[in-house]
Amino acid sequence: MTVETSPTGRTASDLPTGGAGDAASDGATGSADGDTAAGRGSDHPLRRHRETSLTAEELAAVRGSLSPSRASDFKTCPLLYRFRTIDRLPETPTTDQVRGTLVHAVLEKLFELPAAERTRRAALALLEPEWARLTEAEPALAELFTGDTADQLGGWLESARGLVDGYFTVEDPQRLEPAERESLIEVVLDSGLRLRGFVDRLDVSPAGDLRVVDYKTGGAPREAFEAQALFQLKFYALVLWRTRGVVPRALRLLYLKDREACDYSPDADELARFERNVVALWSAIERATQSAEFPPKRSRLCDWCAHQSRCPEFGGTPPPFPELPSPPRGGDQDRPA
Numbered sequence: 017m018t019v020e021t022s023p024t025g026r027t028a029s030d031l032p033t034g035g036a037g038d039a040a041s042d043g044a045t046g047s048a049d050g051d052t053a054a055g056r057g058s059d060h061p062l063r064r065h066r067e068t069s070l071t072a073e074e075l076a077a078v079r080g081s082l083s084p085s086r087a088s089d090f091k092t093c094p095l096l097y098r099f100r101t102i103d104r105l106p107e108t109p110t111t112d113q114v115r116g117t118l119v120h121a122v123l124e125k126l127f128e129l130p131a132a133e134r135t136r137r138a139a140l141a142l143l144e145p146e147w148a149r150l151t152e153a154e155p156a157l158a159e160l161f162t163g164d165t166a167d168q169l170g171g172w173l174e175s176a177r178g179l180v181d182g183y184f185t186v187e188d189p190q191r192l193e194p195a196e197r198e199s200l201i202e203v204v205l206d207s208g209l210r211l212r213g214f215v216d217r218l219d220v221s222p223a224g225d226l227r228v229v230d231y232k233t234g235g236a237p238r239e240a241f242e243a244q245a246l247f248q249l250k251f252y253a254l255v256l257w258r259t260r261g262v263v264p265r266a267l268r269l270l271y272l273k274d275r276e277a278c279d280y281s282p283d284a285d286e287l288a289r290f291e292r293n294v295v296a297l298w299s300a301i302e303r304a305t306q307s308a309e310f311p312p313k314r315s316r317l318c319d320w321c322a323h324q325s326r327c328p329e330f331g332g333t334p335p336p337f338p339e340l341p342s343p344p345r346g347g348d349q350d351r352p353a
């Protein structure tokens with residue numbers, strides 16, 4: 017592992033590692049940052065149009081599928097994984113999650129402009145049109161600000177402006193030319209496990225070095241979610257390494273609320289260990305599914321869980337374990353057969 021000082025002086029060594037043997041410790045429920053079942057995860061409605069990049073032959077080899085969000089769910093709390101992935105219980109997105117979706121949309125749109133036009137002013141001007149576009153595509157989002165909460169929309173948009181403004185203190189988009197944005201990346205490991213996810217941004221240097229960039233917009237205490245953020249980036253690094261044969265030179269987290277960037281440099285040995293851990297995690301998910309046993313795991317992250325009312329840790333009762341139909345070819349459902 018190589019540690020690099022970030023532009024703001026913070027080092028990647030400040031981050032918890034998500035490597036070998038830490039399946040119990042580095043998960044987090046991503047419910048505060050929009051990268052959740054109900055937020056910006058790979059199953060977000062605004063991303064459903066994305067198709068697979070796998071060949072028919074690769075798809076035929078798939079025996080299960082896992083995204084970083086669902087892997088983190090299981091590591092955080094097996095019962096949370098069950099609620100989201102097996103029971104598929106609906107979750108109403110929070111205003112923090114939807115703000116994350118909006119800010120990501122603005123930053124994606126910003127990079128469609130010619131470099132010289134990617135100014136702070138241009139980015140802020142994109143906010144309201146992007147909000148209109150998102151609510152048109154997903155009318156349920158607008159319902160967050162109806163009735164008693166209608167007068168909160170202005171303040172919420174203002175907070176989104178603050179995050180977009182924060183982006184300009186950690187990067188200068190006029191000096192960047194991303195290779196890919198909101199890009200679906202996926203691979204089928206030798207074990208038949210398909211790993212897939214969406215990368216916020218991928219930068220490629222003229223020398224071919226890769227940098228994976230993830231924007232963090234959550235309003236919750238950041239330390240509660242850093243482990244999950246790094247797990248997610250390592251997951252992407254593994255997929256890129258396996259598909260392109262290059263270990264990304266940098267994994268970059270941009271915390272827009274705190275206006276901080278944090279860079280982390282993985283190496284091949286670390287990613288190989290990480291791969292073994294992901295496969296072991298998948299085996300644990302398969303065993304849990306076969307036995308229908310997904311115990312709750314209480315932590316401070318329960319504060320962000322949408323399912324407390326059904327959780328035994330909070331006096332609730334989970335619904336009966338469902339009969340599981342076979343997942344479709346290619347294992348799209350993030351769960352075992």
Ligand code: SF4
Pocket residue numbers: 045093095096312313314315317318321322323324327328329330
């Ligand atoms: S509230 Fe229950 S289901 Fe949700 S994360 Fe906590 S222990 Fe898991």
